[in-house]
Amino acid sequence: MNKRFTWGKLKLQMTLYLLLSFMLSVVLFWLLQTASEDYLNRAFIVNNQETTGIMDFKKYVADKNISLDDQQAIKNWVREERYINLYIYKDNQLVYATDGYTSITDHDKSLLSIILKRGDFVTIEFSNTSAQVYMEYFYEYKYYNTVLIVCVAISLLFFIFIMLLFINKKTSYIEMIESEIKILEGGNLDYPITVKGKGKDELSSLAQSLDEMRKAFKERLKNEEKARAANSELLTAISHDLRTPLTALIGYLDIIEFKKYHTADELTKYIHNSREKAYQIKQLSDKLFEYFSVFNFDDEELELEHFDGNQLIEQLIDEQLLILQHNGFHFELVSCSTPFEIKIHLISIRRVFDNLFSNIIKYANPAKPVIIRYQVNKESLFIQIENHINTEMQSRNSTGIGMKTCKRIIEDHNGQISVTDNQNIYSVYIQLPLLNNNIERNINQD
Template structure:
């Protein structure tokens, strides 16, 4: 129960602030109390203040008796006056016998005999004339306690004010920070997401501020990512529209020539039919790539099923599947396989798509005079696959949108790897990094 009550940094800070404020206020109270009491006692000892207060009280008592023509038996009136006069005790003596005491009025009134008080013998008494007799008065005064009590009340009040001020200081630090967070959140609500949230301290409030800041950054990143994706898709649609329109226009033209029999000779007819087939296949290739692109980009990383494979034979198999295509295009190649055994988690269908795109680019752009270099190695728990070829003098330009490489990059990122493609005037190279297990 206690552990749950004191859990949390903010709660602990508030408890420590309370204890610190209490300790400081108690110290101030004791310091003020002792200091004020010493000053008061020195003043009382060195002056006739208390004596003057006592003489004034005696004079007021004698005046009260005289003005009201009190008799010695009027104990009720005497007690009433003594009750109004705090810090005063009245003793009345007749012939050295105690006849009245404001402290023992009931005992004195109820006793048939006068009480002898030997302690007061030798103390100077003040004569007082009652209506029926004369008595002697001894008045015991405690006026110093009156001022000591006042001092105690004042020091207690000051120490309590000090306690409240210290607590308000600590609380104000937190409430002002809450006010800062409130204002900054309102700024974020206004749409100014670049405004950073102030993180101060190491308690729950600072943790909350840090979480809001991270949420702000994440939201900004998501918005930026959506903007980039929207722009990329817009550019892609524009490029694909251009690339589709070009062969489609040619295809419609060839078909019109055939439909209206404007081909002239049988050879021209066969040529137009052949060209129409080529443009139709070109349109099919572009549409397949577009479908593939949206299929991959609408698949989240967690939705891609990965299987564990023995890496060396798998990579060799994927490379061998592509080498036949290079041979059919009379493209030379050099393959340097990986010599280190490893395990790799991949989606085989998606990875085949990557290799198909990469080697399709090679067959389009590579020249036949120099070999394609394919190297595979393991470094820093990652598989590195380098593919480099020299670009031929008349490379094909069908895949001008780069949609195939965008698809490959997305697939590699889904495997927590990276794909870097560089192209110069005469060199085309691709480098793949994928995480592996020993």
Template sequence: MLDNHFNKTSFISSQKNQALSDFRRYILDNNLTINDYDKITEWVRKEKYVSLYIYKDKQLIYNSDRNNSAIDYGKYEENPFLPDMSLYDIKFADADAKMYVECFFQYKYYYIVSFLNASISFFCFISIMLFFIKRKTTYIGMLESEIKILEGGNLTHEITVNGNDELSSLAQGINEMRKSFIERLESEDKARLANSELITAMSHDLRTPLTALVGYLDIIEYKKYKTDENLRQYIHRSREKAYQIKYLSDKLFEYFIVFNTNDDDLELEAFDGNELLDQLLEEQIFILEDNGFISQIDSCNTPFLIEVNLISIRRVFDNIFSNIMKYSDKSKIVKVKYYIKNQLLFVYIENEINNNLKTVSSTGIGLKTCEKIIERHSGKFVITKAKDTFSVQISLAIKLHND
């Protein structure tokens, strides 16, 4: 805009004429001679935006742009590049000379505009920065208030995540920590409830045979039996109840061993999967068939490796097949199969429930122990009951030989 203004108007020429007029008046008022370089320099410095070149007899005798403005007459410099029409006549007190004038008055306005530009830019920069800082401080304040809500115990309140910077990452981290804490509390509640149910069931299951045992022993001690045959019956029943109590206490002890052992304490070994499962299942199938059960097993021909704790896995199969022998219908087939899918080993066991065992009750300690053991192997233990069918599915991670 300034360039257009200066090009379209006579601003520069009028300012130059004004400078020439002022300089001539300055010479006249101070009666300057052609050799008063200091006085001339003083005027040039006062004007700031003017440069003077004074010639005498076509020789440059004064240059306001040089550090040493005085040039001896013996060292006059010719300046062939200046046309005659650019020179102005100037009269000093002792001689006439010619002068070339360069004016830079437009620079004053350029400086002003540059200063205004810098000021406006700085103001805009500060305004934009304050705007974004305000947004961040508002977001920080919101995070603070939401964290106080979490501190108050309301863990269901979700932290707001805005943007994609460090603050949003922090908010996301708090959210994940909140979810993990909720999951941990839920897990602890489930464990507490499971332990409570276990204790309730165990107290009932232990109290029943224990009460009967005490009653039989009282009959024997106080000789309330009528015949020796009754005595033998009471002794036999006392023995059965004692073994029943021993079995329940062993299961309870096994349950607490499994649930109070850290996962890091589990020592894993690598086995050939087919050999291991064939061995474990053949042992259980042999016991089943020896007790009059009918079984059917479908094996997997895919070679694979599996890392397990042998004692723990054997305990899982012992518990599962022990339940089958207690609650399964002998006239129905016990189906067992294992197969590979998506880098996982699936073991599926299914049996028909014997509905005639109405008096048999179970605390479920064995199955809970199995579930915990499989979880410690990073697997899944799924129990399914549908009408008269009971099934168990175990899934564990494996490594195929071609991996």
């Protein structure tokens, strides 16, 4: 199937350079030919050859002992000379002519009288008689042809030279890109691809695309390295957090199995402790499963649903406030009265709230109120959850799995989440994008 011809930028440049080179070559040819012809018209070398032409013929006749009747020998000499016309007269009769005349006409008689007056006849002794010889010289055509060939050759070389300049510019750029790609192949992704004339032609576009690909690949490797480091850190923390309760659980079970307790109360205590450690291990394993369930589906997009923002946020917060109250916490809720709409993946966002409020129950000071605020502007929903840290806790060990999971979920919603920990006050800030339907009008109405 024939491909449709398209005019790319590089093809257009090549065509323009071709036309420009051709025009410059034609101008150069015209200048060279004009100057050369002018020089030949004034050159003394032609006149000198006109003088030597008749002498060469005279010498040829003498050396070859040519008779006036041997016209074939005379014709051979004329053929070799090429750039003359020869006329031989005997007793005012034309006996030989290059153009084939064998008799003189009335016009030739008048021409003959003019030549005789000018003295252009030269008498040459043939082997059998003497005769008057007249020559017409066209030696300049010999040089004109040579000059024409030279001018054409110079113009052609000039044309090739200009085209090679353009081609060399492009091939040098291609070689530069090739060498830079080899540097990238060697692993140096910090080396930039040179982009000459952004968008100027297909080569510059190719270089720009390669450089963008280099940046994207570098960023991807950077993210993968960060992910590997985070996973390594996570596994280290998990292994430590799992080993501690697991070791204790095994110890309690060994005491129970080998009956190293002394009283029934001690047995009950060991069973209770074993049960607590088992639940602790279960919580850690649930967190780990939740983390990997979020982070192992990079390529899957969340199926977002459309919700009334006020109803949704109030419902999510109310669910958590009941749990806070059950665990002895007080709270302050600062809500938003502006109507807004939002698209989210409900299960994932509920998981975020579960993690955040679970951390509050674990690490917050129940004597201080938990403050929850949410508000909207033209583009975003802002949620702030603030609590005082329980300073009476002996240790606050955490693997950070919950916050990593929350961060990933919020980012999948094209939002942002940040944490501050200042003066025993722990604050979480969440920003989520809103639907733009009538939000500006609703804000203005308020």
